[in-house]
Amino acid sequence: MRRIALATLLAITAIAGSAGAQNTPVTLVVPYAPGGTIDVLARVLGPALSAELGQTVVIDTRPGAGGNVGAAYVAQQSRPDAQTVLFTGAALSSSVSLSSLSFDPVRDLTPVLGMGAIPSLMVVSPNSPYRTAAQFLAAASARPGTVSYGSSGPNTGSHLAGVLLAAATGTELLHVPYRGSGAVYPDLIAQRIDTLLDIMASSIGQVQQGAVRAIGITSRERSAVLPDVPTIAETVPGYAFETWVGLFVRSGAPEESLRRLEAAALRAMQAPAVQERLRLSAAQPIPADRAGFAGYFREDVDRWAAMVQQGRLQKGE
Template sequence: MNLLRRSLLVAPLALACAIATAQSESGYPNKPIKIVVPFAPGGTTDLLARIMAQRMTTAWGQPVVVENRPGVGGTIGANMVAKAPADGYTLLLGTAHHTIAQAVYKNVPYNFGRDFAPVSVMAMVPNVVVVNMAVPAKTIQEFISLAKSRPGELNYGTAGAGTAHHLIGELFQLQAGVRLVHVPYKGSGPAVTDLIGGQVQVMFDTVTSALPQVKAGKTRALAVTTAKRSSALPDIPTLAETVLPGFDVGTWFGLVAPAGTPAPVVQKIYGEIDRTVKDPDVRRQLLEIGAEPIGSTPAQMGAQIQAELDSYKALATKINLVVE
């Protein structure tokens, strides 16, 4: 077959494929969509996924279902989505835990910065320094003074090694010049129980998780870890405005798709997220649980992910943290 004849045969086929792809993208979605939540039901990740699923179903007339795939710091569900077709029909409700996992886990079966297409950060949940009520410190300044006077004697609980609680705690120690003892638990719930009971003295918990105990007077909030105060705890100062200028770390939640998902599909999903987080009822619902609505663009989310991958990798290297 000569080159001209081959070209004449291939060109119509390429054109047909391009037309089919364009039609598929413009008709998105034309079948059910799945949002994978890589954690157990009931948490902030699950709640946000279900809010988006309901909104997408109503807006697009296609079922959007939430599937919980918990395990190994959120990496099992993430790996499932990384290997899914890049067509916008399988999405991941990702969190800051995924940028941390990439930095500290020894064997992650995907690359979070390379194998996913960022869509939008839906919300940011600040973390908060909370202490057992028997701890004499009433302010973050007093707590740092106490920790410096008792190096290696105060315990801090986390939801497990390599979680946001853990990394924020390590960063706090580095910048504050204190030495705490890390006590990892299998989830935030057991850690909070022991914080209330006094087995650990401090946590760097999410506002969402810490809020009920703080309001009930079972724990004491000292400082918020993000640059801005939490609207759920407006009277609690930030670390940045009190003792650690520039300290700005929180836990984000957002949608990502498999890498290679067509840009028009990503943009359509982003548009629905943007409309959702601007809805007054949704904003009220998020703020009530301590989540700050965001709605960042795909480009903004991509930049944030890369910055976190770099910073957490540097921190993990500095403290020699590797999770098997």
């Protein structure tokens, strides 16, 4: 009788523990300021993920240090139980080589879901002589160090896209940093700088209004949103730059918890509201499952490490 009673007690405890975990809210940590692309996607994904998990999902905004404040919180202070989820972007992979971090994103965070990747547009003034990426690169090759591109600042996406382009073509481009992409456009339109590689979610409005002209897109394939804009890869084979977004948790979470979160996130990503927001962001698919996204993330980490080793980027620049 005592053995039966003990077995019953253990079963009840296990059921209560499972129910307790499912009643605990899931925290979705967004390491960027409200209103940005990742924040908007998080607020659409949250309800869909909540429905799939059967748990409340709360958004915890922790901006700072280019996304590293929120990432450090998940990597170091959250419990390793897959209940606190980091929803972040591509800056996490470059920060491994370019920032002084208190944590190791590869060791301390486990990728769970790759949600998508937003390409950038190569834009020029409507009055620019460059009507194609090939013309721009030909000028850069003929006049090393004088053909310029603006950026939102050192080591931001618009800077890194230009570094990759210079590396892929063996050209020397003049980098002109600004404080945010909005500050670049007046000088770009006035032709004081030659081009800008700006994330499509930000630049597409400028293109559609006729303020600038798009001469290339950094994705591997043309975008259905702007099908007439050729990929830069059509001129520079193999070139691609994408601002991905995805989910991570603190490493050490139980495998069962990871499988449950992954399955729920994959289903949530297919919700009509989430798919529509991805479409409006011009996002393109990337490996979504845990294993595929982990490989994708690691390749991105290695790419920026190679740029530092080649002397094209510097830590803390």
